[in-house]
Amino acid sequence: MSKMFDPPHPGQIVGSSLKALGLSGRQFAANLGVCPATGTRAIKREIAISLEMAVKLSVAIPGLDTAMWLRMQATYDA
Template sequence: MLMHNPPHPGVIIKELCLEPLGLTITDAAEALGVSRKTLSSIINGKAGISPEMAVRLSIAFNTSSESWLNQQTQYDLWLAELSRKDLNVTPLNAA
């Protein structure tokens, strides 16, 4: 079942990981071994969580990489479902 309007994973990183620890994007990016631009793009919803970033986040915040990828998948699928009616697809049914 799809979550209704799931948050972008960047919101989760910001609100549940960075803010409680008092971390800036710059500090967190350095700890994750990525550029500030890369992390900022994710936090601002301009980029998604890649499998590699999921692993980095899981190491840094003691979480599972699967949870980060699942959040991204839920968000991406929700966006795709919003345009379902606009897709030109013919249902294929078995005889």
């Protein structure tokens, strides 16, 4: 029997990054230029990462570019 592939939602990476950067969800949302509720919904994996959000995340989190965020979302959605 093969193991089922269960990729993480990009929000999981966002949550981990917050801890690594030492930021609260509110601070992170402010850095992204989004309302705190949107930031929280992304972290809680309640919304998909859009192109606009992927661009913002690529600026806020070093090492992960826009295309990477979009690939993670596409892989999760598949």
